[in-house]
Amino acid sequence: MKFLIKKRMLRVISFLLLGFIIIQFIQPHIENPPVTGDIAAPLEVKIVLKKACFDCHSNETQLRWFDRISPVSWIVAKDIEAGRSAVNFSEWNNLPVAQQKDKFWQIVNFAISGVMPLKQYTRMHPAAKLSEGDQAILKNYVSGMASPGTYDTSKTMEAFEQFNQWQKGVGNTSIPVASNGVAYDPDYKNWQSISTTDAFSNGTMRVIVGNAVAIKAIKENNIRHWPDGSVLAKIQWDQLADKEGNIYPGKFNQVEFMVKDSRKYAATEGWGWARFKTIDLVPDDKDARFASKCISCHRPVKDLDHVFTFPVKL
Ligand code: HEC
Ligand code: HEC
Known part of the structure; x- marks a missing residue:
């Protein structure tokens, strides 16, 4: 045997x-x-x-x-x-x-x-x-x-003015909603920043912020799967440079939101995606497949729940 x-x-x-x-x-x-x-x-x-x-x-x-x-x-x-x-x-x-x-x-x-x-x-x-x-x-x-941009006083002043307008919330005062139901959240200006400003792209400056649920998740190191209710926003401005080479945010270009709701947004991998452009906050949802464009670029980090940014220790 x-x-x-x-x-x-x-x-x-x-x-x-x-x-x-x-x-x-x-x-x-x-x-x-x-x-x-x-x-x-x-x-x-x-x-x-x-x-x-x-x-x-x-x-x-x-x-x-x-x-x-x-x-x-x-x-x-x-x-x-x-x-x-x-x-x-x-x-x-x-x-x-x-x-x-x-x-x-x-x-x-x-x-x-x-x-x-x-x-x-x-x-x-x-x-x-x-x-x-x-x-x-x-x-x-x-x-x-990244070209720091040519120094042009009139353009710089204009852009400073536009940055001020964004800060004051001048522009569209209604709450636009993208076609997938993700609403613009004006409160994002009060959210905490979760990444340092990396000014290394082509002439733009961006900051990534998170709402209270997201901040709590970061503090508790619970971001392998961001809890429902987490919202991340990426804000983007033109980048300005002065004669000394210092850089500043200028004209507001857009804000992008990722809203976590694993049930409501199950079809788009657990996140609701939206982009609002210019100070008029125009939803960038003309193309019905707009969310799939966001996802295809964020998919390489799907093991990090589709989030690129490593939140700084809070
Ligand atoms: C073992 C092979 C391998 C190595 C090593 C590798 N990559 Fe890749 N990379 C790939 C493959 C395969 C793809 C295509 C993925 C796809 O199409 O889904 C890719 C895609 C990419 C893309 C996406 C390009 C696009 O247009 O979608 C970038 C950017 C990239 N790699 C950067 C890098 C960098 C930077 C390094 C080194 C630090 C690197 N890769 C090392 C295999 C590799
Ligand atoms: C070309 C690739 C690309 C596309 C398309 C894209 N993103 Fe991103 N996104 C990134 C990268 C890279 C980051 C990391 C932060 C940075 O360096 O800007 C990021 C960061 C973010 C963040 C901050 C959280 C994080 O993942 O770091 C949000 C929110 C976001 N994107 C939303 C969107 C939305 C909404 C769309 C579609 C309307 C979209 N993105 C389309 C590449 C992309």
């Missing part, structure tokens, strides 16, 4: 082994196409990107021996293909400059929020993990890209 079981186990093991050997002959074709437009970034930026991103986002992929073993190699090949088509630092300079700026802004956000490099990759390639110093290098680089 014992002998029989042993024999059977041996047979299963040899079958598996044979299968494993056979699939080694099914190897994906991973090639490095020529580099046609290498990113022209400062050396320290390049080092960070090479270390953490180039294996999937360039034509200079370096495979380790374990990347070449099936079935791991199949996953690796898929990541490289999808990665290169999303961002390719070897063809970067072929993109228009404006697009480079936009993409790099997204890159920095993905790097800071820990979405990239992919977790399944850093598990096998721990050296590719980004340190805080690495993140700071990327962030610094992108803030240098």
